[in-house]
Amino acid sequence: MARTDYVTLLERIRDKLSDDSHKEVARLELPTVDVMWEGQKTFLRNFAEFPKVLRREPDKILQYLAKEFAVPAERLGEKAMFAGKRDPDDFTRLFQIYLHDYVVCPTCQSPDTRVTKENRISFLVCEACGAKSTLKGKYA
Numbered sequence: 001m002a003r004t005d006y007v008t009l010l011e012r013i014r015d016k017l018s019d020d021s022h023k024e025v026a027r028l029e030l031p032t033v034d035v036m037w038e039g040q041k042t043f044l045r046n047f048a049e050f051p052k053v054l055r056r057e058p059d060k061i062l063q064y065l066a067k068e069f070a071v072p073a074e075r076l077g078e079k080a081m082f083a084g085k086r087d088p089d090d091f092t093r094l095f096q097i098y099l100h101d102y103v104v105c106p107t108c109q110s111p112d113t114r115v116t117k118e119n120r121i122s123f124l125v126c127e128a129c130g131a132k133s134t135l136k137g138k139y140a
């Protein structure tokens with residue numbers, strides 16, 4: 001009887017652990033945007049954190065932001081510089097759209113995806129469910 005309880009307890013712990021780790025995989029927390037203004041320039045001080053979390057090329061993400069803001073942008077080490085003044089919310093909004101358009105699997109919503117190119121067409125391949133979807137944009 002005691003042994004059964006012990007096994008049940010172990011199973012319960014194991015279930016709980018696998019539940020938690022599953023949630024961890026399915027969720028992606030974007031870093032908080034850290035912005036600094038200097039004259040008519042905006043510096044995204046923690047730019048380098050975003051490509052790491054999103055697992056996409058920093059240059060592509062920079063090009064994406066520059067295109068959406070319609071201003072020149074430049075990478076300066078960990079930072080990125082944008083012409084004009086931008087609010088942190090502007091960056092947050094764009095990163096959320098980028099996440100939706102270029103990272104999250106449309107089939108299962110997992111952010112564990114990678115990009116592959118075939119005949120110059122980019123596909124999003126999901127590491128969670130295996131789905132392969134066409135990417136509409138060119139910033140991945």
Ligand SMILES: [Zn+2]
Pocket residue numbers: 105106107108109110126127128129130131
């Ligand atoms: Zn998927």
